[in-house]
Amino acid sequence: MSEDRSWQGNWRIRLFERVHERGYNSLTAFAEARPAVPLYLLADELGKDDIAGAQVLSGLLDEAERHKQVTRFVRDVLVRELSESLPDGWPTLMDDENRFEVAQALGCWYGHIPESHQERAEQAMAALRANPPPKGWRPLGPDDELLRALLPDEEV
Numbered sequence: 001m002s003e004d005r006s007w008q009g010n011w012r013i014r015l016f017e018r019v020h021e022r023g024y025n026s027l028t029a030f031a032e033a034r035p036a037v038p039l040y041l042l043a044d045e046l047g048k049d050d051i052a053g054a055q056v057l058s059g060l061l062d063e064a065e066r067h068k069q070v071t072r073f074v075r076d077v078l079v080r081e082l083s084e085s086l087p088d089g090w091p092t093l094m095d096d097e098n099r100f101e102v103a104q105a106l107g108c109w110y111g112h113i114p115e116s117h118q119e120r121a122e123q124a125m126a127a128l129r130a131n132p133p134p135k136g137w138r139p140l141g142p143d144d145e146l147l148r149a150l151l152p153d154e155e156v
Helices: 011-021 027-032 039-047 053-066 070-085 096-112 115-130 145-150
Strands: none
Touching (some): 011 027, 011 039, 027 053, 070 096, 070 145
């Protein structure tokens, strides 16, 4: 078993060095080239033993805040969580097991987004419960039409 060195040293510098080594000028550009890929897989690609998904999330949020694209970040994280928890898309049958999978995806997403967007996230989750997306719906990126309707850009 290998040792996890994710939090040793200056992980922010290490993270951005890895992004630049792969030819990207930002972590956001790196992530956008891999839409719907879960955060932990992005981290593995950048450094299996020394980059963590939480670090990728933090870096993406920092960039989103600097560029006033936090709502797009929030949608992007939702896409990645849904991709991880519901790889076959929105369940066709909402039985207990599938309800749990949906709740887990939405709960993880909610836990990853900034407080400034949590009220809007609660509204989006309520809308998804009240009017579930089509069976098999699987957003492929943050610009998905349904996601943009649920979480429209409102950056200041």
